[in-house]
Structures are given as structure tokens and as C-alpha cells.
Amino acid sequence: MAKVIGTVVIDTERCKGCDLCVVACPADVLALARKDVNDRGYHFAMMANADGCIGCAACATVCPDGCIEVYRVVEK
Amino acid sequence: MNHDDIIKQGTKVYSRPRLMDDRNMHYCPGCSHGVVHKLVSEVLDEMGLENDAIGVAPVGCAVFAYHYIDIDWIEAAHGRAPAVATAAKRLNPERMVFTYQGDGDLAAIGTAETIHAANRGENIVIIFINNGIYGMTGGQMAPTTLEGMKTATTPYGRRVDLNGYPLNITPLLAQLPGTCYVTRQSVHTAATTRKCKNALKKAFKASMEGRGTAVVEVVGTCSSGWKMSPADANKWMEQHMFEAYPPGDLKDTL
Numbered sequence: 001m002a003k004v005i006g007t008v009v010i011d012t013e014r015c016k017g018c019d020l021c022v023v024a025c026p027a028d029v030l031a032l033a034r035k036d037v038n039d040r041g042y043h044f045a046m047m048a049n050a051d052g053c054i055g056c057a058a059c060a061t062v063c064p065d066g067c068i069e070v071y072r073v074v075e076k
Numbered sequence: 077m078n079h080d081d082i083i084k085q086g087t088k089v090y091s092r093p094r095l096m097d098d099r100n101m102h103y104c105p106g107c108s109h110g111v112v113h114k115l116v117s118e119v120l121d122e123m124g125l126e127n128d129a130i131g132v133a134p135v136g137c138a139v140f141a142y143h144y145i146d147i148d149w150i151e152a153a154h155g156r157a158p159a160v161a162t163a164a165k166r167l168n169p170e171r172m173v174f175t176y177q178g179d180g181d182l183a184a185i186g187t188a189e190t191i192h193a194a195n196r197g198e199n200i201v202i203i204f205i206n207n208g209i210y211g212m213t214g215g216q217m218a219p220t221t222l223e224g225m226k227t228a229t230t231p232y233g234r235r236v237d238l239n240g241y242p243l244n245i246t247p248l249l250a251q252l253p254g255t256c257y258v259t260r261q262s263v264h265t266a267a268t269t270r271k272c273k274n275a276l277k278k279a280f281k282a283s284m285e286g287r288g289t290a291v292v293e294v295v296g297t298c299s300s301g302w303k304m305s306p307a308d309a310n311k312w313m314e315q316h317m318f319e320a321y322p323p324g325d326l327k328d329t330l
Contacts, residue, residue, distance in 0.1 A: 006089075007082040018106030018299075018306040024266055042105065050079060057090040058266035064110025065101055066092035073077065073086035 003075045006055020010045055011067040017042035021059035021068060027052040030059055093117035095126060095146045102140060106306020108296030109138055111263040112205060115273045116176070117145050123280060129172045130164050132157040134186075136178035137212045138205065155186025158193035161200040172284055174201035179220040180210045183245045187219075190249070197254030197288040201279045204246070204291060206321060207298040215301035219243035222320055227301070242320055246293045250327040256288035258327040262295045264310040268323070282330055295321050 008030075015038065022030045022045060031048035038044050045067070047053065055072030077085075095117040103109050120129050126147060133141040135154040142149035152160040157175035165173040182190050182204050193200065209227055210216040217227040217234060222242055224233040234242075250258040257279055261272035272294060279290035295317050297309035304312060 005077060005082060006086070007079050009083065011092075014100060016105035020106050020306050020310070023307045023310075040100075047079075055086075055089060056266075060090040061266040061269050062111065062263070064103065064105075064107055064114070066096055066110070066114050068090070069088060069092070070090040071083050071086040072089045073082050075077075 004054055004072060005075060006053045006070060006072040007050065008047060008053065008059060009069040009071070010047075012044040012046070013038050013040075014065050014067045015042060015044035016040075016065060017044055018064065019045075020062050020064065021045050024058045024062045026056060026058060027054055029053045093121055095121050097144050097146055099143060101144055103137065104300045106297070106299050106309065107137070108207065108263050108294065109205060111269060112176075112203065112272075112294055112296070113141065113144050115263070115269065115276055116203070119273060119276045119280060120145075120147060123277065125172050125280065128170070129174070130161075130168070132161045132164065132173070132175040134175070134177040134181040136181045136210075138176055138178060139212070141176050155181050155184070156189055157181065157186065158189045158198070158200065158202060162193055162196070162198045165198060165200050169199075172201075172280055173199075174203060174280070174283070176203045177205070178211070179204070179206045179208065180218045183219045183243050187245070190245070191252070194249045194289045194291065195252045195254045199283050199286045200289060201283045202289065202291045203276070204293040205296045206293055207296040207301070208242075208317060209298045209301040211298040211301045215298070215303075220245075222316060225316075244321065246291060246321075247326055249289075249291050254288050255291060255327060256329045257282050257290040257325075258293075259291070259325045260293040260295060260321060260323050262313070262318075262323050264297070264313060278330065287330065293321070295323065
């Protein structure tokens with residue numbers, strides 16, 4: 001079966017750290033930065049477990065601020 | 077394959093919609109307005125309505141919608157968006173006219189405009205964001221506030237004997253012969269967000285075909301007004317808001 005691998009690029013300056021992408025991710029890839037904040041003081045989202053990403057775009061779909069770009073590769 | 081290789085070799089499956097301006101939105105973190113703005117931008121782009129759409133912004137949190145979606149907008153007085161949209165559509169019948177309103181705007185001060193525009197069967201789309209609270213002014217009780225729900229003006233919960241019953245306005249609009257499509261959606265998960273996008277597409281199409289008024293209610297959250305985290309607000313909405321406002325199509329004559 002073809003394996004799908006994906007990755008996301010997060011616009012950390014636009015992110016407001018609402019945590020909705022973290023909840024929506026079925027593969028537990030995303031997490032909020034614990035200590036780092038962006039220029040506006042929000043704990044932005046980041047990939048904590050990058051290998052697990054399946055490129056399903058659930059995080060980007062629920063993101064209220066449109067901060068997430070999703071890329072996908074199908075390995076045959 | 078590492079992060080950069082996937083970006084180089086892979087296909088981009090999702091990015092911020094082209095019609096959404098590169099400007100930070102003033103909405104609180106986790107606000108449903110952002111998701112609906114994104115869906116409206118995506119649908120207008122996919123339907124090729126970029127130059128043909130006229131949005132009517134409300135008074136409420138979404139008052140700055142014209143800053144975020146790159147189409148033509150009119151800002152209406154409080155509650156009067158359907159009346160302004162009526163004029164815009166009658167004068168420009170070839171354009172797609174929609175209003176974007178919250179529950180304080182549509183279900184309180186704008187009840188008359190909304191009901192009469194729907195009853196006349198104006199070929200407009202009404203997007204109605206229902207979060208049961210006046211978000212912008214600090215979380216006061218709205219007509220749609222649930223029984224027992226705590227707000228700034230009902231600190232012990234909404235009492236039916238004092239404040240009346242929650243106003244469920246979408247079924248009222250569904251009864252009117254002027255409406256062609258009335259639906260209630262939500263945007264709290266990826267699946268429901270995609271469903272909501274399809275509903276918006278259907279409503280915009282019906283409006284362009286002149287079938288009558290289409291109403292898309294989106295049950296949303298107001299994490300600041302409800303005093304919860306965005307994730308908890310979504311859970312609370314599923315448990316309590318959906319009891320009073322269950323998602324689904326209320327009327328579909330298309």
C-alpha cells in the first residue's frame with residue numbers, strides 16, 4: 001500500500017496558540033511551544049513529532065487564522 | 077524523507093485561501109469567525125465569484141470582515157444587513173450578495189429585517205454565526221443565550237421567568253415560503269468544517285440561480301465570552317448548544 005507522508009509549515013507570527021490544531025491532529029504531531037512565544041506573546045503551535053504527520057490537513061482545516069500550510073508526498 | 081524534501085517534492089494540499097488578506101485578524105484565539113471567514117474565502121475563490129460577490133458586514137465582532145476577505149463589502153447599521161443586501165441585490169441582480177451576521181445582530185435588533193427579507197424571498201445568502209452571546213461588547217445575554225447559561229448580564233444563569241426563552245430563529249425562517257435552503261452547521265472539527273463549506277457552496281449557488289433566500293446558520297463558540305479555553309468551548313458547544321440548536325438541514329428545496 002502506498003504510504004502517505006506529510007509535513008506542515010506554520011506561520012508562527014500569525015498563530016494565536018488557540019490549541020485547536022493540536023486537538024484536531026489525529027496523529028499527535030502538533031503541540032504548543034512551551035516556553036517560546038511569538039512577537040504578540042502567544043505560545044505558537046509547532047511540530048513536536050514531525051515523523052508522525054500524514055498530511056491529512058485536519059489541523060489546517062480547523063485553524064481559525066489560516067496559519068498552516070500542508071504538504072503531502074505519496075511514497076509508492 | 078525530511079521536512080524540506082517533503083515540501084520540495086510534495087504537493088501543497090492546504091494553504092491560507094487566496095482571497096484572505098495577509099493581515100492578522102482581531103478575533104480572539106480559537107474564534108469560530110476565523111474558520112467561517114476562511115470557508116467563505118475558499119468557496120468564493122472556487123466558484124470564481126471574486127469580482128461578483130458583495131458582502132454585507134454586520135455590527136458585532138465580524139464588523140471588520142471587510143478587512144479580511146478581499147471582495148466588495150458594505151458595512152450596514154446594526155441588524156440592517158438583510159435590508160442593505162436587498163438593495164444591493166435588486167440594483168445588481170447579476171452579483172452574488174450575502175450578509176454575514178452574528179446572533180445579536182440577526183436575532184435581536186435585526187429580527188424584523190431578517191424575517192421580512194426572507195419572507196420576500198430576496199435572492200441573498202444570510203450567514204448567521206450563533207454563539208449565544210454578545211461577544212464584542214463583553215459577553216452580555218443575547219436572545220439565543222441558552223437557559224441557565226451564565227453571561228455578564230445573567231451572572232446566575234438565564235432565567236426563563238425573567239428573560240424569556242432562547243430564540244431559535246432558523247426554524248422560523250425555514251417556515252417562510254421565501255427561503256429555499258435553510259441549514260445549521262458547525263465548524264468545530266475538520267469533518268463538520270468541510271460539511272459547512274459544502275453548505276455555503278450550495279447556498280451561494282442557489283442565490284445565483286435566483287431560488288430565494290438561503291440561510292446558513294453556523295453554531296459557533298465564543299471562548300472569551302464563555303470564559304473557557306477554545307478546546308473546552310468546542311466541547312461545551314457539542315454538549316449544550318447542540319441540544320438547543322441541533323446541526324442539520326432544516327429546509328432544502330433545491
